[in-house]
Amino acid sequence: MSSSIAFAKAKTEGRAALVGYLPAGFPDVAGGIEAMRTLVDAGCDVIEIGLPYSDPVMDGPTIQAAAQQALDRGVRTKDVLRTVEAVAATGTPTLVMTYWNPVEKYGVERFARDLASAGGAGLITPDITPDADPSWSRAADEHDLDKVYLVAPSSTDERIAMTTAACRGFVYATAVMGVTGTRTSTSDLAGPLVARTKAAIAQQGIDLPVGVGLGVSNGAQAAEIAAKDGIGADGVIVGSAFVRTLLDHPDEPGEGLRALARLTEDLARGVRRA
Amino acid sequence: MTAHLAGFDADEHGWFGGAESGFGGRFMPEALVAALDELTVAWHEAMADPSFTADFERILREYAGVPSPLYHAERLSERVGARVLLKREDLNHTGAHKIRNVLGQALLTKRMGKTRVIAETGAGQHGVASATAAAYFGLDCTVYMGSVDTKRQALNVARMNLLGAKVVAVDSGSATLKDAINEALRDWVASVDHTAYLFGTAAGPHPFPSLVREFCRGIGDEARAQCLEQYGVLPDAIAACVGGGSNAIGLFTAFLDDADVDVYGFEAGGDGFDTGRHAATIYAGDRGVLHGARTFVLQDEDGQTIESHSISAGLDYPGVGPQHAHLADVGRATYLPVTDAEAMDAMALLSRTEGIIPAVESAHALAGALRLAEERPGQTILVNLSGRGDKDMGTALEYFRLGEAEAGGDEHSQLGAPDETEGRA
Numbered sequence: 001m002s003s004s005i006a007f008a009k010a011k012t013e014g015r016a017a018l019v020g021y022l023p024a025g026f027p028d029v030a031g032g033i034e035a036m037r038t039l040v041d042a043g044c045d046v047i048e049i050g051l052p053y054s055d056p057v058m059d060g061p062t063i064q065a066a067a068q069q070a071l072d073r074g075v076r077t078k079d080v081l082r083t084v085e086a087v088a089a090t091g092t093p094t095l096v097m098t099y100w101n102p103v104e105k106y107g108v109e110r111f112a113r114d115l116a117s118a119g120g121a122g123l124i125t126p127d128i129t130p131d132a133d134p135s136w137s138r139a140a141d142e143h144d145l146d147k148v149y150l151v152a153p154s155s156t157d158e159r160i161a162m163t164t165a166a167c168r169g170f171v172y173a174t175a176v177m178g179v180t181g182t183r184t185s186t187s188d189l190a191g192p193l194v195a196r197t198k199a200a201i202a203q204q205g206i207d208l209p210v211g212v213g214l215g216v217s218n219g220a221q222a223a224e225i226a227a228k229d230g231i232g233a234d235g236v237i238v239g240s241a242f243v244r245t246l247l248d249h250p251d252e253p254g255e256g257l258r259a260l261a262r263l264t265e266d267l268a269r270g271v272r273r274a
Numbered sequence: 275m276t277a278h279l280a281g282f283d284a285d286e287h288g289w290f291g292g293a294e295s296g297f298g299g300r301f302m303p304e305a306l307v308a309a310l311d312e313l314t315v316a317w318h319e320a321m322a323d324p325s326f327t328a329d330f331e332r333i334l335r336e337y338a339g340v341p342s343p344l345y346h347a348e349r350l351s352e353r354v355g356a357r358v359l360l361k362r363e364d365l366n367h368t369g370a371h372k373i374r375n376v377l378g379q380a381l382l383t384k385r386m387g388k389t390r391v392i393a394e395t396g397a398g399q400h401g402v403a404s405a406t407a408a409a410y411f412g413l414d415c416t417v418y419m420g421s422v423d424t425k426r427q428a429l430n431v432a433r434m435n436l437l438g439a440k441v442v443a444v445d446s447g448s449a450t451l452k453d454a455i456n457e458a459l460r461d462w463v464a465s466v467d468h469t470a471y472l473f474g475t476a477a478g479p480h481p482f483p484s485l486v487r488e489f490c491r492g493i494g495d496e497a498r499a500q501c502l503e504q505y506g507v508l509p510d511a512i513a514a515c516v517g518g519g520s521n522a523i524g525l526f527t528a529f530l531d532d533a534d535v536d537v538y539g540f541e542a543g544g545d546g547f548d549t550g551r552h553a554a555t556i557y558a559g560d561r562g563v564l565h566g567a568r569t570f571v572l573q574d575e576d577g578q579t580i581e582s583h584s585i586s587a588g589l590d591y592p593g594v595g596p597q598h599a600h601l602a603d604v605g606r607a608t609y610l611p612v613t614d615a616e617a618m619d620a621m622a623l624l625s626r627t628e629g630i631i632p633a634v635e636s637a638h639a640l641a642g643a644l645r646l647a648e649e650r651p652g653q654t655i656l657v658n659l660s661g662r663g664d665k666d667m668g669t670a671l672e673y674f675r676l677g678e679a680e681a682g683g684d685e686h687s688q689l690g691a692p693d694e695t696e697g698r699a
Contacts, residue, residue, distance in 0.1 A: 054447060054579040055564065057459040058303050064446055077576045100301055101563045105577025127566075129304050133293075152305035154466065159307065177305060178464035 016226035021239030025075030043268030060181030088119030122146025130166035183215035213237030219270030288480020370661030378489030398430025400474030475518025479566030490524025540642030542584035543611030633661035
């Protein structure tokens, strides 16, 4: 199920969608699935499942630590697909966020096929741009999967237009120049980036939601990003704050999940406050 | 500038051998694409500007001691039965070929108006070279170095500090060169408006593989001319060590169109290729994407990068420059592993026959060349002696148990008997 369905539903409710990220296999495969179901139950509209990778150049220390834990415990690509299947079964659109090499190694076509049959919505690809490699676009089209590419404050208008034209599902706007991690204030780069991205989408006459990510850790920040008279994002993406919550409760998984639910509810209220 | 390389060079998007089945390209976060585009344009403009290339040549000559000599290692040659020529990059300022690359990139940084440079380093040679160039040009400098490497190359950390650079020890992942690159990229994505990334090898996303090659290609351009001038012939074979591959591509480039010159790259075989503990990326031959380029990668069946192993920090890298992958793929160059033990033997041999202590990295090239000499009696083999061994004395001390040799002669040392060949005429 395309993630665009969840964005459309949120739009009819007059609010932004809440997109939650956690890496697969963290703290272990079953625990990861349970944590993602908690995100779904507490109000996330879309789930992003991170594929743990040995060289995550776009991730800050929090997500690096979780991915490393998962890898140290032996998580495999097939475990990620198993996680997708379990989470997608809730009816919530479920994407995989992955660096490129594990997909290429698995086989691009094979990955697309297995992701589709697991019920996955598509891929978010932080280290390939639409012009870097055509093989993913071909495979995604074949299996009707979302292609979520990133735009950044440093992107030229030409590159933003090239990227939005290539996306399906939504476009991921990285609102700060930097790696993943929570930040106390939202970036003043977010507003102009969302505006430029929406202008490109309008000019192309397409219907593509804009998700804004990097740094959100509470409902107030989520509200600020979703505010229609402010930044005006169609979706608020949260990752490091969820990971941090689980990292903070290493020996008390039950309390970790309850804290995760409370944070999700706060964020879900945030996207509804806007 | 690179027209004569047409058969082996990248296309405008950085693909060696084409996007569908070739190597290179640019697998990078969108946030860095603008900076890479800006760098590509600035570099092309600079290389077309005679004042830039003249400045570069002048600085290399006056400051870095370039061109380095081409030296006929006579006693070594006599011993191995082939004419061994050494391109003495170990005599360059800072003790390695790396100074060519950083002076070129730092000069470009100044031209682009950026005020800070960052770099990754394995052995520390590129870090020292970057810190040196930063001091020379008055730029702020931060060097990322795996914490495993900061320990085994402590002297180079001290050098960088003395030169005014900030050295950041990286603990993530395997805490070696690949993780230092990851951390430098993380810095760059947050600092790209005023910071240039002085990439240390001919790898990474376009334009780095081509840009680094062009700044290092003086090695081969000089060596080819020197060989013709001094000996009236081209070498039968050329050899260089390959980690990321900057010294090797720097040597190879001038010879790629000389069909009669055989080209050899020697990778770190570590404990032996069959043990799995090595850094012989090309020899292993598994395609993948690492640090922005499609190339050969040491990886497991899920595409997770596997830790490489080598006694030499400078070759301890699980990827390789994409042009080397291409040269291997099309058969223009041959890449073979050399074990830690072979390299250390070659280090000792060169020290004792020629009074030259090579870097452990360069000793891999030499060890490979000695193998070639056995198969090619009487032929001329040109080796890039890419760096000097001062930084590796800790490694040598431990490997040869040199400290213990004092007490009872060679019986405690792992070194063999003193060299038995005739003295120099």
